[in-house]
Amino acid sequence: MDFRLSPEQEMLKEAAAKLAAGFGHAYFQQKTAEGGKQEELWAALGEAGFLGVHLPEAYSGGGMGISELAIVCEEVAAAGCPLLLMLVSPAICATLIARFGTDEQKSRWLPPMATGRTKMAFAITEPDAGSNSHRISTAARRDGEEWRLSGTKYYISGVDEADAVLVVARTGTDEATGRARLSLFIVDTGAPGFEATHIPVEIAAPEKQFTLFFDEVVLGSDRLLGAEGDGLHQVFAGLNPERLMGAAIGCGIGRFALERAASYARQRSVWGTPIGTHQGLAHPLAESKVEVELARLMLAKAAWCYDHDLDAAEAANMAKFAAAEAGLSALDRAMQVHGGNGLASEYGLADLWGTARLLRTAPVSREMILNFVAQHSLHLPKSY
Amino acid sequence: MNVAVCVKQIPDPAGELALDPSTHTLVREGKLILDDSDSYGVEMALQLVESAGGGEVTLVSMAPNNETSGLRTALAMGAAKAVLISDEALAGSDALGTAKVLAAAVSRIQPDLVLAATESTDGYTGTTPVQLAELLGWPAVTFAKKVEVSTESVTVRRQTEAGYDEVVSPLPAVVTVTAGVVEPRYPSFKGIMAARSKPVEELTVADLGLEASAVGAAGARQQVISVQAAEERKAGEIVTDEGDAHQKIVAYLEQIKVL
Ligand SMILES: Cc1cc2nc3c(=O)[nH]c(=O)nc-3n(C[C@H](O)[C@H](O)[C@H](O)COP(=O)(O)OP(=O)(O)OC[C@H]3O[C@@H](n4cnc5c(N)ncnc54)[C@H](O)[C@@H]3O)c2cc1C
Ligand SMILES: Cc1cc2nc3c(=O)[nH]c(=O)nc-3n(C[C@H](O)[C@H](O)[C@H](O)COP(=O)(O)OP(=O)(O)OC[C@H]3O[C@@H](n4cnc5c(N)ncnc54)[C@H](O)[C@@H]3O)c2cc1C
Numbered sequence: 001m002d003f004r005l006s007p008e009q010e011m012l013k014e015a016a017a018k019l020a021a022g023f024g025h026a027y028f029q030q031k032t033a034e035g036g037k038q039e040e041l042w043a044a045l046g047e048a049g050f051l052g053v054h055l056p057e058a059y060s061g062g063g064m065g066i067s068e069l070a071i072v073c074e075e076v077a078a079a080g081c082p083l084l085l086m087l088v089s090p091a092i093c094a095t096l097i098a099r100f101g102t103d104e105q106k107s108r109w110l111p112p113m114a115t116g117r118t119k120m121a122f123a124i125t126e127p128d129a130g131s132n133s134h135r136i137s138t139a140a141r142r143d144g145e146e147w148r149l150s151g152t153k154y155y156i157s158g159v160d161e162a163d164a165v166l167v168v169a170r171t172g173t174d175e176a177t178g179r180a181r182l183s184l185f186i187v188d189t190g191a192p193g194f195e196a197t198h199i200p201v202e203i204a205a206p207e208k209q210f211t212l213f214f215d216e217v218v219l220g221s222d223r224l225l226g227a228e229g230d231g232l233h234q235v236f237a238g239l240n241p242e243r244l245m246g247a248a249i250g251c252g253i254g255r256f257a258l259e260r261a262a263s264y265a266r267q268r269s270v271w272g273t274p275i276g277t278h279q280g281l282a283h284p285l286a287e288s289k290v291e292v293e294l295a296r297l298m299l300a301k302a303a304w305c306y307d308h309d310l311d312a313a314e315a316a317n318m319a320k321f322a323a324a325e326a327g328l329s330a331l332d333r334a335m336q337v338h339g340g341n342g343l344a345s346e347y348g349l350a351d352l353w354g355t356a357r358l359l360r361t362a363p364v365s366r367e368m369i370l371n372f373v374a375q376h377s378l379h380l381p382k383s384y
Numbered sequence: 385m386n387v388a389v390c391v392k393q394i395p396d397p398a399g400e401l402a403l404d405p406s407t408h409t410l411v412r413e414g415k416l417i418l419d420d421s422d423s424y425g426v427e428m429a430l431q432l433v434e435s436a437g438g439g440e441v442t443l444v445s446m447a448p449n450n451e452t453s454g455l456r457t458a459l460a461m462g463a464a465k466a467v468l469i470s471d472e473a474l475a476g477s478d479a480l481g482t483a484k485v486l487a488a489a490v491s492r493i494q495p496d497l498v499l500a501a502t503e504s505t506d507g508y509t510g511t512t513p514v515q516l517a518e519l520l521g522w523p524a525v526t527f528a529k530k531v532e533v534s535t536e537s538v539t540v541r542r543q544t545e546a547g548y549d550e551v552v553s554p555l556p557a558v559v560t561v562t563a564g565v566v567e568p569r570y571p572s573f574k575g576i577m578a579a580r581s582k583p584v585e586e587l588t589v590a591d592l593g594l595e596a597s598a599v600g601a602a603g604a605r606q607q608v609i610s611v612q613a614a615e616e617r618k619a620g621e622i623v624t625d626e627g628d629a630h631q632k633i634v635a636y637l638e639q640i641k642v643l
Binding site: 008014048053064 | 573576577580
């Protein structure tokens with residue numbers, strides 16, 4: 001067993017941290033306030049090759065794995081710029097295309113996604129199918145050589161900045177179980193019959209969420225990704241990377257919050273000594289440090305399993321759970337250490353609360369993770 | 385156009401630094417990183433070679449324990465290769481001793497130009513590069529804020545208190561660059577992966593044909609007798625504005641005779 005990063009991972013971590021530090025949380029706040037996007041940061045990461053570290057070299061990727069992508073995602077979040085779209089475009093969509101795409105699809109989509117010039121959103125959630133993907137009703141039916149897609153998706157992130165959306169749709173029903181047979185489709189955001197409406201949420205972040213309506217959107221045969229009817233099985237291959245990026249953001253926010261909190265607690269003095277002297281503040285921060293480091297360890301293990309083609313589901317779920325809780329709790333404690341300043345825009349903590357809190361619910365809720373652990377790790381009866 | 389860049393690998397300034405209680409020198413155990421000051425020289429060198437349309441950038445570093453972490457960072461930025469001089473006999477080197485070692489290494493490389501930073505972040509005597517130039521018998525141009533090369537010469541805008549001097553020097557030469565002369569690039573992922581397989585030649589004092597007695601503690605002419613903590617800065621005087629703050633400030637400036 002070796003817990004050290006490789007020299008290349010070490011350098012990647014350093015380079016990503018340095019790049020992100022050039023932007024920092026003030027940049028994130030400014031973009032949020034202006035209604036802008038983290039375009040410059042995304043472009044710089046793409047240009048450096050950091051958004052495609054896990055993609056094949058033949059398609060402009062770095063030829064490494066999800067461990068490396070998680071390093072980038074965590075460092076950027078730790079610099080105060082959580083990038084929700086890293087969960088979606090590089091982690092799920094590019095991974096699925098690299099795994100299940102035809103040569104033509106890979107050449108068309110992967111190089112621009114690796115360099116960050118093209119972004120792809122991911123749409124699985126529906127008003128009546130969130131935690132339960134078997135109830136997906138958005139459907140694609142064959143029409144000669146083409147497909148016609150109709151239905152609704154919601155809470156789809158980043159559609160306004162994406163060139164395309166990877167949509168999970170029903171293409172049939174399994175006669176034996178009555179469950180949906182799912183397939184994956186790449187849909188252009190500008191396609192006729194495609195409409196997106198913004199869902200206002202209380203998350204202070206540049207990324208926005210949308211409800212999508214598909215009204216007989218015509219898709220060529222080159223837009224079906226992977227095998228028809230095998231969509232759910234394929235999506236599972238992309239869900240672990242997505243969970244791991246969720247975990248990486250949680251860990252990154254936790255680190256960001258703890259660093260700010262510790263530095264404030266060393267300097268601020270109310271009764272003649274720095275407030276960090278009071279164990280009522282020091283211990284919660286120390287406890288959060290323990291929790292964040294444990295989550296990081298599980299994240300590293302899960303990513304390592306994934307990269308070594310070992311079953312990563314249990315570790316990825318646990319990492320996502322632990323990181324979401326650790327990040328949120330560290331942020332809450334960092335705010336407490338800052339007193340009234342913890343709520344001030346200037347101190348750049350409270351605005352991250354929505355993002356940190358989101359990680360408890362998305363990309364997979366804490367309850368569904370606990371269901372998984374209860375059932376698969378503890379062999380308890382399935383409750384639903 | 386071949387450029388050699390002197391790069392110092394130093395303990396992370398953001399970490400906890402310590403002085404050896406007996407020798408009063410910086411403890412250089414653990415990982416060393418590329419001195420940020422030298423990332424400007426590396427970037428400048430890469431740009432000069434790119435615009436010359438040929439040649440390569442070679443790094444030269446003297447560091448303990450065969451440390452290459454900082455060199456890998458500079459190789460990831462795009463330098464072609466590196467020469468590392470590491471030898472127990474170098475412990476306790478002073479700036480002149482360091483310059484002797486660097487000069488011997490540069491002589492082997494025979495570049496058209498040597499770049500260094502005006503001063504390092506940890507030792508900051510700012511004397512090594514000029515001593516290096518003297519030992520090589522090459523001209524030294526310091527405090528460059530802009531560097532251009534032709535086949536025969538280097539043209540430097542040299543920072544002065546009033547502005548800058550334009551200095552033209554024949555090649556080969558040693559030029560020291562100031563921070564901010566160029567914006568150092570971030571190593572790209574391709575660069576990081578390529579750095580793995582770039583050559584780092586590791587040399588000892590004997591390999592350079594130097595006498596061990598001329599370098600390291602044995603050859604050092606400088607000795608640190610004692611180290612004292614800098615005096616704490618006194619708290620400033622706070623002028624509260626009650627409508628007369630400007631008068632108080634003027635009075636204060638007159639009192640210290642700057643007005
Ligand atoms: C900001 C944001 C961005 C998002 N981005 C995307 C995106 O880009 N693409 C996308 O497809 N989706 C996205 N989502 C959707 C997200 O993945 C879902 O909201 C999440 O998976 C939960 O599904 P749901 O909202 O339908 O909740 P529901 O399934 O309605 O669940 C409601 C509650 O019941 C709990 N619950 C459900 N079943 C069980 C059970 N069996 N046992 C115990 N508890 C249970 C859930 O945990 C949850 O707490 C996003 C959501 C948000 C808020
Ligand atoms: C008492 C004492 C003990 C020392 N012990 C050791 C030791 O044990 N091991 C050891 O390796 N060094 C040792 N050194 C050397 C020291 O770390 C410096 O390399 C040397 O003194 C240069 O001083 P400086 O940092 O002030 O450089 P400056 O003159 O401020 O540096 C200007 C520029 O010169 C170049 N440069 C300087 N040093 C190097 C270098 N080492 N390699 C490549 N480029 C360089 C860089 O471009 C740098 O930015 C010791 C120095 C002293 C004074």
